[in-house]
Amino acid sequence: MTNKLALLIILLITGTLQANASMPADLYREPFRPQYHFTPLQQWMNDPNGMVYYQGEYHLFYQYYPHGNTWGPMHWGHAVSRDLVHWEHLPIALFPDRHGMIFSGSAVVDWQNTSGFGSDGEPPLVAIYTYHDSLGKNLGRTDFQSQAIAYSSDRGRSWTKYADNPVLENQGDADFRDPKVFWYAPTSRWIMALAVRNRVSFYSSPNLKDWTFESDFGEQWGSHAGVWECPDLFALPITGEAQSKYVLVTSVLPGGPNGGSATQYFVGEFDGKQFTLDEDLQSTLQVIPGKNRALWLDFGTDNYAGVTWSGLPGEPARRVFIGWMSNWLYATEVPTERWRSAMTLPRALSLHRTALGLRLHASPVGELEALRTASRSLEDMRVEQALDLSAELGGKPGQMEIEITMDTRDSEAVRLRLSNSDDERLDFTIDRNRRVYTLDRTAAGRSGFSESFATVQAAPIAGSLDELSLRLFLDQSSVEIFINEGETVMTALVFPNSPYSQVTLTSDGPVNIRRASIHELKSIWFPDAQQVVGNSDR
Numbered sequence: 001m002t003n004k005l006a007l008l009i010i011l012l013i014t015g016t017l018q019a020n021a022s023m024p025a026d027l028y029r030e031p032f033r034p035q036y037h038f039t040p041l042q043q044w045m046n047d048p049n050g051m052v053y054y055q056g057e058y059h060l061f062y063q064y065y066p067h068g069n070t071w072g073p074m075h076w077g078h079a080v081s082r083d084l085v086h087w088e089h090l091p092i093a094l095f096p097d098r099h100g101m102i103f104s105g106s107a108v109v110d111w112q113n114t115s116g117f118g119s120d121g122e123p124p125l126v127a128i129y130t131y132h133d134s135l136g137k138n139l140g141r142t143d144f145q146s147q148a149i150a151y152s153s154d155r156g157r158s159w160t161k162y163a164d165n166p167v168l169e170n171q172g173d174a175d176f177r178d179p180k181v182f183w184y185a186p187t188s189r190w191i192m193a194l195a196v197r198n199r200v201s202f203y204s205s206p207n208l209k210d211w212t213f214e215s216d217f218g219e220q221w222g223s224h225a226g227v228w229e230c231p232d233l234f235a236l237p238i239t240g241e242a243q244s245k246y247v248l249v250t251s252v253l254p255g256g257p258n259g260g261s262a263t264q265y266f267v268g269e270f271d272g273k274q275f276t277l278d279e280d281l282q283s284t285l286q287v288i289p290g291k292n293r294a295l296w297l298d299f300g301t302d303n304y305a306g307v308t309w310s311g312l313p314g315e316p317a318r319r320v321f322i323g324w325m326s327n328w329l330y331a332t333e334v335p336t337e338r339w340r341s342a343m344t345l346p347r348a349l350s351l352h353r354t355a356l357g358l359r360l361h362a363s364p365v366g367e368l369e370a371l372r373t374a375s376r377s378l379e380d381m382r383v384e385q386a387l388d389l390s391a392e393l394g395g396k397p398g399q400m401e402i403e404i405t406m407d408t409r410d411s412e413a414v415r416l417r418l419s420n421s422d423d424e425r426l427d428f429t430i431d432r433n434r435r436v437y438t439l440d441r442t443a444a445g446r447s448g449f450s451e452s453f454a455t456v457q458a459a460p461i462a463g464s465l466d467e468l469s470l471r472l473f474l475d476q477s478s479v480e481i482f483i484n485e486g487e488t489v490m491t492a493l494v495f496p497n498s499p500y501s502q503v504t505l506t507s508d509g510p511v512n513i514r515r516a517s518i519h520e521l522k523s524i525w526f527p528d529a530q531q532v533v534g535n536s537d538r
């Protein structure tokens with residue numbers, strides 16, 4: 001092991017990452033390293049876990065393998081943020097033990113100390129996670145996944161596993177994992193949504209230790225092209241109405257609209273025991289053999305296993321979602337070495353009554369505006385065929401937010417291109433004829449690491465095309481596109497050999513730009529740096 005690596009591991013185990021003179025000089029400056037998305041210091045990360053808000057801190061745990069840059073025996077890595085933008089690395093929270101690896105799960109603040117883990121009047125934080133016993137799996141058993149709990153009385157800094165784990169034994173289904181727990185006040189019970197192969201099973205508990213099966217949802221609804229994972233259930237108000245609905249989110253692998261992993265959702269009612277799909281959605285989502293029918297939370301290839309924060313303040317509280325920004329098709333092969341995988345930007349979810357029915361929208365949280373440094377805008381410009389937006393508005397190579405509101409009704413196709421001096425380009429196209437948005441990364445940069453990577457992704461156009469608003473976040477090796485305030489979202493990885501510096505808009509007819517802005521975004525790791533050294537040198 002090199003000295004540098006040893007030092008990194010010591011830092012990881014013993015505490016917070018602090019800027020330190022002896023740290024590798026290129027840490028967080030490596031090629032493709034996101035500058036304002038969460039990534040682990042080093043090694044492999046997948047799903048976000050245990051997202052809970054307590055005493056001013058947003059906790060983010062994550063599936064973590066500290067000894068390699070591909071998937072391995074899972075731990076829970078840990079970071080906290082006070083603003084959802086800047087992250088502080090903390091020591092690993094949960095290590096594998098004799099019951100197995102620590103798979104995905106959630107965390108809650110047990111305000112009423114129902115678990116009895118609290119002391120001195122302080123509510124405990126309780127994590128609910130899956131044990132994955134690979135030995136049992138290798139022996140051909142089917143009961144190798146079970147649910148367990150751990151608690152913390154020091155704001156998540158240290159964790160004690162419950163002595164009587166597991167708290168929910170396997171019922172014989174090999175896929176039995178990823179518990180997401182919330183407090184359901186009308187029955188004074190904790191509710192667990194659990195992914196069980198092709199459905200979500202609901203369990204209830206008075207104390208987080210004793211669980212009773214309540215019901216199953218999903219076998220006849222939604223996408224079943226793969227196994228269901230990482231569910232989440234929460235109430236959301238319908239925007240502009242007094243009424244609320246329950247939203248059930250579940251990831252599916254494979255079966256995504258553009259291949260591989262993706263996340264679907266359902267809207268309905270929950271009565272403390274059972275989730276019932278809204279009648280309006282039943283014809284859209286009923287399983288028809290040979291078809292893959294679902295409502296997708298994100299149409300891009302790279303947003304998986306996402307869930308929402310528990311315990312956010314406010315009345316009603318925001319529902320903030322974060323996903324793993326990768327895809328199991330190629331996650332272990334992407335061309336990064338010291339670390340693998342980033343999280344998506346945090347997104348606020350909202351429910352809207354649209355012409356198509358009730359739909360979930362996702363928009364970047366407002367806190368992200370703090371990243372903007374230089375911003376330039378233009379207004380009321382008619383574009384005949386092409387506009388070099390970067391020539392007009394500048395922008396920081398590899399690291400910018402682009403906002404455009406435009407009237408596209410006189411064009412069949414409008415294209416926003418990000419490109420670099422190596423003639424690599426990422427094309428986002430509004431294709432009016434086919435009524436789709438496409439995101440073409442076939443010539444966007446490196447792709448040879450996986451046959452599945454160089455694809456053209458598509459999303460159906462959901463709303464009106466006349467006035468269209470776009471918000472695009474570029475961060476070295478990812479783009480997140482929010483169309484019409486998050487009505488449609490596309491998240492995708494890209495690996496350009498040099499950062500994209502050019503932004504051009506082209507069309508086959510006139511386009512009226514109402515307003516276009518480019519915001520340069522700063523690094524959360526080097527907030528004062530002018531230029532991210534190393535990232536321009538791939």
Ligand code: FRU
Nearest residue numbers: 047063074103104177229305
């Ligand atoms: C989703 C998932 C979960 C599981 C975890 C293991 O990406 O497969 O179902 O708990 O990853 O790392």
